[in-house]
Structure formats: structure tokens, C-alpha cells
Amino acid sequence: xxxxxxxxxxxSVPEGAxxxxxxxxxxxxxQSFFWYRxxxxxxxxxxxxxxxxxxKEDGRFTAQLNKASQYVxxxxxxxxxxxxxxxxxxxxxxxGNKLTFGTGTQLKVEL
Amino acid sequence: KAGVTQTPRYLIKTRGQQVTLSCSPISGxxxxxxxxxxxxxxxxxxxxxxxETQRNKGNFPGRFSGRQFSNSRSEMNVSxxxxxxxxxYLCASSSLGTGVNEQYFGPGTRLTVx
Numbered sequence: 001x002x003x004x005x006x007x008x009x010x011x012s013v014p015e016g017a018x019x020x021x022x023x024x025x026x027x028x029x030x031q032s033f034f035w036y037r038x039x040x041x042x043x044x045x046x047x048x049x050x051x052x053x054x055x056k057e058d059g060r061f062t063a064q065l066n067k068a069s070q071y072v073x074x075x076x077x078x079x080x081x082x083x084x085x086x087x088x089x090x091x092x093x094x095x096g097n098k099l100t101f102g103t104g105t106q107l108k109v110e111l
Numbered sequence: 112k113a114g115v116t117q118t119p120r121y122l123i124k125t126r127g128q129q130v131t132l133s134c135s136p137i138s139g140x141x142x143x144x145x146x147x148x149x150x151x152x153x154x155x156x157x158x159x160x161x162x163e164t165q166r167n168k169g170n171f172p173g174r175f176s177g178r179q180f181s182n183s184r185s186e187m188n189v190s191x192x193x194x195x196x197x198x199x200y201l202c203a204s205s206s207l208g209t210g211v212n213e214q215y216f217g218p219g220t221r222l223t224v225x
Contacts, residue, residue, distance in 0.1 A: 034213065043201055043216040044154070088154065096167040097142050097205055097214060101154040 001026045004091050006102035014110055019076040021105050023089030026070070029100060032092040033072045035063060038104065039085045047074070047087075079109045112138060115204050115217030123223045129190040132220045136183050136204030142166075143185040144214060145177060148199040157200075160185050189222075197224045 005024045013019045025033075032051050036044035050056045050063040050072065062075040072091075076083055086104040093100040116135045124130050136143050144167075145157040156169040160179035177187040183204075189196055199221050203214035 036216075043199075043219045046213055046215060049213050090154075094167065096161070097144050097159050097203075097212065098156045098167045098169070099144070099146075099154075099203075099214060100156065103153050 002102075003028050003093060003100045004089055004102040006087075006089050006105050008103055009106040010108050011105055012108045012110055013079050015079060015081060017079050017109075019079045019083065019107055019109070021074040021076070021087050021089075021107065023072045023074075023102050024070055025072065025091055029091035029093045031065075031067065033063075033065060034090045034099065035061075035072075035074045036088040036090060036101075037083075037085045038088060044088055076107075079107075081109050081111060083107060084109045115202055115215055117200075117202050117217040117220050119220060120218060121221050121223075123225060124192050125225055126192055126194060128192050129188060130192060130222060131186055131188045132200055132202075132222075134185045134187075134202030134204075134217060136185070136202075137206075137215060140204035140206045140215075141183050142205045142212075142214075143179055143183065144203045144205075145185070145187050146201045146203065146216075147171075148201060148219075149197075154201070157187065192224045194224050197222060 035047045038044045048063045060077045064073045088104045089102040090099040142161045144159040159167040179185045199219045202217045205212045205214045
């Protein structure tokens with residue numbers, strides 16, 4: 001099993017809907033997780049971090065961490081076309097600041 | 112506060128040459144990490160520097176090296192370039208030395224090896 005896994009998508013949602021992005025992880029990662037957004041041709045932009053079980057909300061974004069089931073999710077409420085991007089899930093791995101990334105999920109928000 | 116800066120933004124090199132990429136972290140950040148992003152392999156960790164010391168290293172050959180200066184600026188070097196080294200090289204900085212902390216990426220250097 002890979003350390004961090006994501007469905008590559010694309011995930012298509014209509015404008016205004018809730019987009020749900022999921023990520024599973026193995027026992028080899030630490031319990032610190034990050035969601036990044038990457039537009040085509042640009043560098044990753046940090047959206048949220050989550051370290052504790054449960055939900056963490058920031059504006060239209062909610063990150064959820066379930067340690068028992070080993071998954072992290074990102075919910076985007078009221079999805080906008082500008083949310084169309086690749087969303088990368090990452091976990092701290094092996095000490096220090098090493099981040100292990102999933103392959104990313106491409107999100108398309110359609111008008 | 113200014114973000115992470117990387118220079119140059121684009122680079123074209125020939126096989127066998129070497130290249131040096133530069134990264135200036137966010138002011139006050141002491142940890143700098145480097146990542147390689149390719150369509151086939153995704154984002155992969157190269158190495159991390161903290162207080163001028165390499166703290167962690169990914170699974171890359173010895174042709175890839177780096178260093179950090181006393182002002183936290185970092186450079187990475189790739190010697191004897193191969194075609195497969197063509198990638199987006201990303202630098203990320205964070206404020207804390209250990210534990211949970213957030214990394215912020217620079218715009219990247221796109222390296223093309225011909």
C-alpha cells in the first residue's frame with residue numbers, strides 16, 4: 001500500500017454543489033496532514049492542515065480526519081469554477097518536514 | 112510578508128551539464144525543503160535543510176545535492192544532467208524545526224534537459 005493514496009479523478013461537480021475529496025494513508029505516515037491546491041502550471045498552494053481527529057473548517061473548506069479508518073477528506077462547499085484544480089493530499093513522513101504526497105485528484109466544477 | 116522565491120523560473124540545459132537552483136524562504140522560516148514534480152512520478156521529496164544542516168533526504172541519486180546558508184537561503188545542485196531530470200523543482204519553507212508545521216511553496220523552477 002502506498003503511504004498516501006488519492007483517486008486521480010476527474011471529479012466533476014456542478015457549480016454550487018459540495019465537492020468531496022478523499023485520501024487514505026498507511027501506518028507509515030505521521031498524523032499530520034495537509035491539503036494543497038494546484039492550478040495547471042502553478043505551484044501547490046496550502047489550503048488547510050489537520051492534525052486531530054474530527055473536522056476543521058476554514059471558510060468554504062472543511063477538512064476531516066478519521067484516524068481509525070485512516071482517511072482524510074476535504075469538503076468544498078458552494079463549489080465555484082475557480083475551484084477547478086488538482087487537490088493534493090500530503091502527510092508528514094519519516095520525521096522532519098518530509099511531505100509525502102498523493103497523486104492528486106483533479107476537480108472540475110461545471111457551470 | 113513576501114512569499115518563497117525561486118530563481119531562475121525557467122532553465123534549459125543539455126545532458127551532462129550541471130545546474131544550480133536557488134530558493135529564498137519566507138522571512139523568519141528556517142526550514143527549506145526541495146521537491147521534484149513530474150507527470151509520471153508526481154511530487155517527490157528531495158531533501159530538507161534546517162539551520163544549515165540536511166535533516167532528511169529522499170530517494171534520489173547523489174547527483175542531487177543541496178545546501179543552506181546562514182540566512183536560510185538554500186540552493187540545490189544537479190550534476191551530470193539526464194533527460195529524466197526534466198521537471199518542476201519546488202522549494203517549500205516552514206517556520207518550525209520539528210513537529211507539525213505548514214510548508215509554503217515557491218513558484219518553482221522548470222528545468223528542461225535536452
